Each structure stands twice: as C-alpha cells, then as structure tokens.
Amino acid sequence: MIEEKSPTSGAVPAIPPQKVTTMRTTKFEETVAGYLFLTPALIIFIVFLVIPLVIAVYISFTDWNGITPLRDDDAFETIGDDNYQQLLTQEGRRQTRFFTAVKNTTYYVIGVVPTQTLIALILAVIVNQKWLKARGTFRTIAYLPSITSSVVISIVFLWLFSRGGLVNAFIELLYPAYGDKAINWTDDSTGVFHWVLKQFGVTRADVGDWASEKHYGLRTWDWISGPSVTMLMIMILNTWTTIGTLMVIFLAALQNIPSYVYEAAAIDGANVWQIFRKVTVPLLKPTTFFVITLGLIGCFQVFDQVYIIGGGDATLTVAVLVYRNAFGTGSNMGLATATAMILFVIIFIFTVVQRRFFGGERANW
Amino acid sequence: MTTIASTQTQQARSGTRRMMNVAMPTIGYTVLVIFALIQILPFLFTISNSFKCLPAIQAYPQSLVPVPPMDVTCEPTIIDDTGRERKTVLPADETSKQVTFNPTLDGYREIFDQKLPRWLFNTAFVSLGVMFLRLLFDSLAGYSLARLKFPGNRIIFFFVLSLLMIPGIVLLLPRFILLKEIGLLNSYPALIIPFSASLFGVFLMKQFFESIPKELEEAAMVDGAGRFTIFFRLILPISTPAMTALAIFSFQGMWNEFLQVLLLVSSKSELWTLPLGLSFLRGEFGEQLRWHSFLAGSVITTLPLALIFFMFQRYFVEGVSYTGLKG
Structure with a gap:
C-alpha cells in the first residue's frame, strides 16, 4: 500500500474532503437508524414491562383496593411494608393463606422439576441412540402436548381423571378391587404424605404435640402433608405437558456431542451406564442448567391448570393467590402486588442458588 | 494360561456386548412406545369422544x-x-x-351455539395481530442490536437481557392497572399492543442476524443502499427460518394464552378467546359437565395449531433447540 502511494508524492495522501463527510453522515445515519429500528420494541418494553414493574413495587406499599379510581384523592394510602408483614410475619388469615400457597407451590416444584428433567433426559438419550428408527415420529408425538392450550389439557385431564373416568377405569382393569375405593382425583384435598401415614395408622393425634404447633400460620402436621391428591394430578398433567419440549432441547444438545466422544469412551471399555453417567451427563450440564431454570420459573408461576381444575386451599398456589388477592372477595391490589413481588424474589433466589449448584456456564455448542 | 484366560474374558465381554446389543434396543423401544402411548392416547380419546353422545x-x-x-x-x-x-x-x-x-355432531352443535365462532375469530385475530407486529418489531430491534453500531447499543442489549429475568406474574396486575387507567381494558388493543414485541423474539432475531455474513451488507452498502433498504430488501428475505420460528412461537403463544386474556377482557364476552370461553363454560356447567361439547371445543381449539405444527414441524423443533442452545 505504502509503496503504491509513495510514487505520487512524499506527503501523506490527502483524504478527499467529500469522503470525510460521507463517513460522518454514515455514522450519524447509522445511529439514527439504530434508534429508529429499536424504537417500537423499546416503547413496548418500557410501557408494558418497566413502568408496570415500577407501579407494582409502588402499589405493594399501599392499601389500594384496586377498584377506586387512582385519580381519586382517597384512592389509597402508603402503608409501608404492612402488606408484606401481613403475608410474612403477622399471624392471621392472610399469613396462613400465603404460606398454604407457598407450601403447595413448593411441593409442586419439588415434585415436577426433577421428574420432568430426568424423564426428558432419559427419553432424549434413548431417542438419540444410533439404532433407533422413526426418531422423527417419537419427537413429534413427544412435542404434541406442548402446542396444546393449557385450558384444553386441563379440561381433557379433568375428564380423564374424573371419578368414573378413563384413568380410574384403567387402574380398575389392572387391579379389580380398586373399584370400591376409587380415587376422586379432581376433588380430593387429602395430602399424599398424610394419606400414606394414615395407611400405617398414623394421624396427627398419634404423633404428639409437636405436630400441632403452628409455624408461619400452619401446623407442623399441615406442613408435612405433601401435595394434595388433586395437586398430584395437576403435577402429573404438567409433567406430561412439558416433557416433550424439554426432550427436544436435550436432544438438540445431544446431537451436538460428536460421536467420537462416545467411541473413545467405548474403546476405553466404558459400559452403557458409565458412558451415560461419565460422558453424557457432564457434557449436558449447561443444557440441564437451562432446562431446570426454565422448569423452576414455569413451575413457580403455575396458574392456568390450577385455576381450571383446583378449587380450595389444597391446590392454592402463589400465582393463584396473587389473582385471588387481586380479584377475589375483599380484594386488595396492594396485598396482591406484594404477593407477586415476594414470588418474584423467591424465583430470583432459586435461580441464583441453582446457578451456584449447577454452574452458570451457558451452553455454547 | 494367561492367553486362554484373556480370550475367555474377551469372549465373555463380547457375549455381554452382544446381549447388550439386543437388550438395549428392546428396553429402549419398550420405554419409548409406552411413553408415546401415554402422550398420544389422551388426544385420540378426546377426538373420538367429541363425536359421541354424552352417556357413551x-x-x-x-x-x-x-x-x-x-x-x-x-x-x-x-x-x-x-x-x-x-x-x-x-x-x-x-x-x-x-x-x-x-x-x-351434537357436541359440536352445542359448542357452536355457545358463541364459539366468535371466540375462534377473536383468537385468530389477536394471534395474527400479535404475530405480525412481533415479526416486524422484534426483527427491527434484533437487527439494530446485532448489526448497527451506535452509542448505547450494548447498554440497550443488556437492558433487554435483564428484563428477561422478570417473571410474567409480577407484571400481570400492574399491566392490568395501566390498561384500565388508560381506558384500554376490554378491547382488542389490550390483547395485542402489550404483546406486540417480545424480549425472547428480539433475542432470537439478534442471534440469527449475527450469523449472516457481514460481506453481504457491505456489498450492498458499496452500491449505495441505506440501512432500511438493506434490512427490508436484503436481510428479511433471507431470514425465513428465524422469522418462521418466531411467527410460530408468537402465534402459538397468543392462541393458547389464558391468564392475560382472563385479566384483560373477561368482563366482555364478545372479546373472549377460545381458552377463555372454554374456561367460563366450565364454571357455567358446574358439576353437570357436558363433556361431549367440551371435548368438541377442545378439538376445535387444538386443531389449527396441530395443523400448523405438522406443516412447520422443522421450525418448531429448530426454534426450541435454538433457545436451548443459546440459553
């Protein structure tokens, strides 16, 4: 380049002034275009994400009932952290309801997240095997529930699990004596752990006073109830729905593991289990992290299925409580937004803790 | 001795291996077939029973x-x-x-008498509206973040990323309050405008645009094309895979959306969507559920998405795996 230019003159070649302006204009134009392109999306995000978040934080510190127009002078008063205290520390009906919801949601998450992750992983590994034929068909079938409306699935499961429904009929087919004590899946508030204990003749009266002591609005005995039967059915429903998506995610990650990795392990004499445990699982760690995060965020906010199927306190989840606090009898928007904010914090903490345990590296292959 | 012993172990090992070669597929297929049945049977029973009389x-x-x-x-x-x-x-x-x-067809007749055509129209209208707006807004924003150099680019990207952390349930009530205050509650715009851009979509499109070779745009720029021309004439036409994935996810998401619709339009039945309509029917029927019409409604709600799914399966799977890969 330099040699080329040197013959013309010894001086630094002057850049034509026209070009400078073009460059500057291009840069300016690019900035204008950059912001213009972003404007519609940014407006939507600011108006419908950022502003609502600010509103939510603010209202959670007020006693606004949600009905009186906000323009009215006496629409609300700021009451400090009163809503949060009513939910978390102050003994009373609201605290009991909140922790009932927390308990149910916790059982739900503990039941669903590991189950769906594990089953999806195992299925993905099987579908990824070389000898498998009709891979596409299995993937299609697995994914089908994921595209179906949660309301439709809830209705269909409500029907399948009804007292005289197909599920009970099938259990009776396998176990004829079942007919007399058929489970009423869609409306049974018995805790599953309570039910098991009862089979061994253990009730609250048998275990001593500790069971009747109240912590955070609930008796110890009620804390250890396990999910109710109806909740268990909702857990089965959601696991059934989600497995397909998770399997497809796992499968995509598996297909990115080069086959020589397996071949090398096989040459070293590793058996199927060892390959799964020592090769596949570690390589899938980032994907597993992603799948669990996705599961946690989704499960903590479970609403649709509970709203359609569940009714009373035995299926009350935090998301449903947010809705009921906002629109139920004696509704209070301040309390409802406070409930939502606490759920936000819970989800945030779980995601962070989870990241610690599983390592936060992003999947990059 | 040692040679014999080693041959024996080798034989034993190859024996186990051979056995494994038969056992693994057998177990594998059994597990998959049972799983496939569990996944597909509820659909088959729903379809067949939607054509039955209630007692049957x-x-x-x-x-x-x-x-x-x-x-x-x-x-x-x-x-x-x-x-x-x-x-x-x-x-x-x-x-x-x-x-x-x-x-x-009694179940279908009954559900059609329940304003179902209206719900179907609303669902389709809202889903298509959201889909087209998202395609436009998300790809514009994604392109800007991926390719245009301007001050603030990185900051805005991190801002968008951090918004992804906010769970939907937190935004639910204040969004309701906001729309109520500006008088948009119980209207079509309430179901379309707040959802007309998605963080996930911006993110997806940005990732996709970054995979397009820069030389393409540089060539066009030498020819004097502006950013708008480049985007609409050059980039969008070659972005079909990502756009299709985004279109499908947006359409499906809005078609099935329940909670938001419940909050935003439930007091105006002319605006109900299929999921909302079906859920209200459940409340109306109470214990005496008219299962045949319910199942008919379920089939009608699922059918359009199922058809789209079978037509564009590749994009569904690619889209899902895409999100999986990029975290």
Missing part, C-alpha cells in the same frame, strides 16, 4: 371406531303415552358397542 362417553370399554349410522341424534324428541313431546337421552349401549360407536 362414560361407557367402558371405550369404543374407538366410528361406524354408520353417522350423526345420530343424542337427545331425540319422542311422543310419550300421554301424547306430550318429551326429550329423551339415548342410553350408552344404543350408540356405543365394545369397539364401535355411532358418531354424532
């Missing part, structure tokens, strides 16, 4: 094969002994035998 739905064993006479009347009007007209219900064994049943 409760009958066991479940018949799955439709045989003529087609379209029986489930609740025929008869004239009783006193000469009065009276509605009766065909008992289960009249319409359903061990494996066969006489199909009826």
